[in-house]
Amino acid sequence: MRPVYIAGIGQTSIAEHWDKTAQDLAYDAAQQALHGYTGPIGAIYVANALSAALGNQSNLAPAVAASLGLRGVETLTIEAGGMAIRQAQLAVAAGVVDAVLVVGVEKVTDVLDERREAALALSMDADWEAFHGVTVTAQWAMVMRSYMHTYALGAAAFAPFPVNAHANGVNNKQALYRFPISADKYQSAAAVAAPIGLLDCATEADGAAAVLISATPPAAGAVIRIAGSAVASDSVALHSRPDLLTLNAVTLSFERAMAQAGIERSDVDVFDVTDPHAIAAILALEAMGYAATGTGYLLGSTGAIRPDGGVPLALGGGCKARGNLLGALGVLQIVELSQQLQGTAPTQVADARIALAQCMTGIGSTVATHILVRDA
Amino acid sequence: MELARHWRQRNARYRLEGSRNASTGVVAFPAEHGVDWQPYCLSGHGSVLTYAVVHAASAGYENDSPYIVAIIVLAEGPRITAQLTDVSSGEVTIGMQVEMVTRLMADTGPDGLLLYAYKFRPVL
Numbered sequence: 001m002r003p004v005y006i007a008g009i010g011q012t013s014i015a016e017h018w019d020k021t022a023q024d025l026a027y028d029a030a031q032q033a034l035h036g037y038t039g040p041i042g043a044i045y046v047a048n049a050l051s052a053a054l055g056n057q058s059n060l061a062p063a064v065a066a067s068l069g070l071r072g073v074e075t076l077t078i079e080a081g082g083m084a085i086r087q088a089q090l091a092v093a094a095g096v097v098d099a100v101l102v103v104g105v106e107k108v109t110d111v112l113d114e115r116r117e118a119a120l121a122l123s124m125d126a127d128w129e130a131f132h133g134v135t136v137t138a139q140w141a142m143v144m145r146s147y148m149h150t151y152a153l154g155a156a157a158f159a160p161f162p163v164n165a166h167a168n169g170v171n172n173k174q175a176l177y178r179f180p181i182s183a184d185k186y187q188s189a190a191a192v193a194a195p196i197g198l199l200d201c202a203t204e205a206d207g208a209a210a211v212l213i214s215a216t217p218p219a220a221g222a223v224i225r226i227a228g229s230a231v232a233s234d235s236v237a238l239h240s241r242p243d244l245l246t247l248n249a250v251t252l253s254f255e256r257a258m259a260q261a262g263i264e265r266s267d268v269d270v271f272d273v274t275d276p277h278a279i280a281a282i283l284a285l286e287a288m289g290y291a292a293t294g295t296g297y298l299l300g301s302t303g304a305i306r307p308d309g310g311v312p313l314a315l316g317g318g319c320k321a322r323g324n325l326l327g328a329l330g331v332l333q334i335v336e337l338s339q340q341l342q343g344t345a346p347t348q349v350a351d352a353r354i355a356l357a358q359c360m361t362g363i364g365s366t367v368a369t370h371i372l373v374r375d376a
Numbered sequence: 377m378e379l380a381r382h383w384r385q386r387n388a389r390y391r392l393e394g395s396r397n398a399s400t401g402v403v404a405f406p407a408e409h410g411v412d413w414q415p416y417c418l419s420g421h422g423s424v425l426t427y428a429v430v431h432a433a434s435a436g437y438e439n440d441s442p443y444i445v446a447i448i449v450l451a452e453g454p455r456i457t458a459q460l461t462d463v464s465s466g467e468v469t470i471g472m473q474v475e476m477v478t479r480l481m482a483d484t485g486p487d488g489l490l491l492y493a494y495k496f497r498p499v500l
Contacts, residue, residue, distance in 0.1 A: 118435040127385055128406060129457045131377075131481070131493070133430065133437040134445045141428035142447060149426070149470050191442075194429035194465065239447045239455040244426065
């Protein structure tokens, strides 16, 4: 297997893009990622979760290819950004193609909330969970309640995560929400799925991100290599897991990616995880071994997740402030973390050289972990 | 909800039928299939493992909001996701004993189905 590099990145703002189709957004992000690139593109992978359910459009990848003037190229549409990055990394590493353009796109604001909740619920077990009126937020809320009960915690323990996300998002011109929130406001917010309140609940929005993955680093600028890439799975139904508080696919994909990269846990300088709610980030940090079981929330209250802390998280604003791009999230994570390694991020971690992206679908039923390393 | 999709789960949804492994005695819900697995009706008794109160509901459940969803540990061992009923959210506790009842889940319209299934209530 040969080394694989990030050769270009691009993104749109995360917003309510009333005037744009999914194809428009994908085009805008892709054009940025391809800026200045003159080599061949062996394949285009498009990551999208909800276009078929909410946009009356499946088959997105050939549409994106055609809009870029690349009709004829190999195309593939994938449900989640992290998994698309993984497939692109494999294809390039294996020498099958020299470059893959990965475009993540989501267009979810054309419909009302109830329909969007129903579409999000497609990631659950249809017969044994979604049929009973469970929403994805309700699932995380059940996990959060179990965590609070097991470790005797109040809601205040979770507040530092969305507070940090919003503080970081203020600097991000592409973010959906660019205002800070306080722990007091967090605690007084209306319930969405109790115990999860409005200020612990990421907003889904429209946007696109693109990454050019290549066997050759870009001619100029930082050399960023995908040093680790792994995907693992868990049961779709939450109730089928022996322990509700263990995100096993996070652990498995993390361990595989770290072994490939040949680095230690403490080597990672900057993180982005799928964090629609504080509990998701807390359990992910525990599953990766950055906190002992039942203590992940302390990484919030001690400030470790802040830009100057030991496990800086959600630098672009996380799902909460930047907005949740769902199926495109895993691609956007690579864009934001590449900026961290280039030293050009809106909220920059000083001297960041190694970054970790963790992308999950559902409530951790499929998880991709990627390690990016700046070589030069 | 299509007729066949609901109909094929009728034994599970109407009488909590799972399966029991004849050689190990393990009870499964939903049913496992294979040579050693035989149909087995669960007692419908269990306890609340965790729960959430849904305010922002999915399409089809808007009129029920807020409602309580839970993961319940059934007396025979399997865990199940279901709504709680006949109880207010302030009265629910983790560990609370509950029992299965059959309730209307959704009315899918004049040309659609009335979908009945299990919910759980505090033990009477």
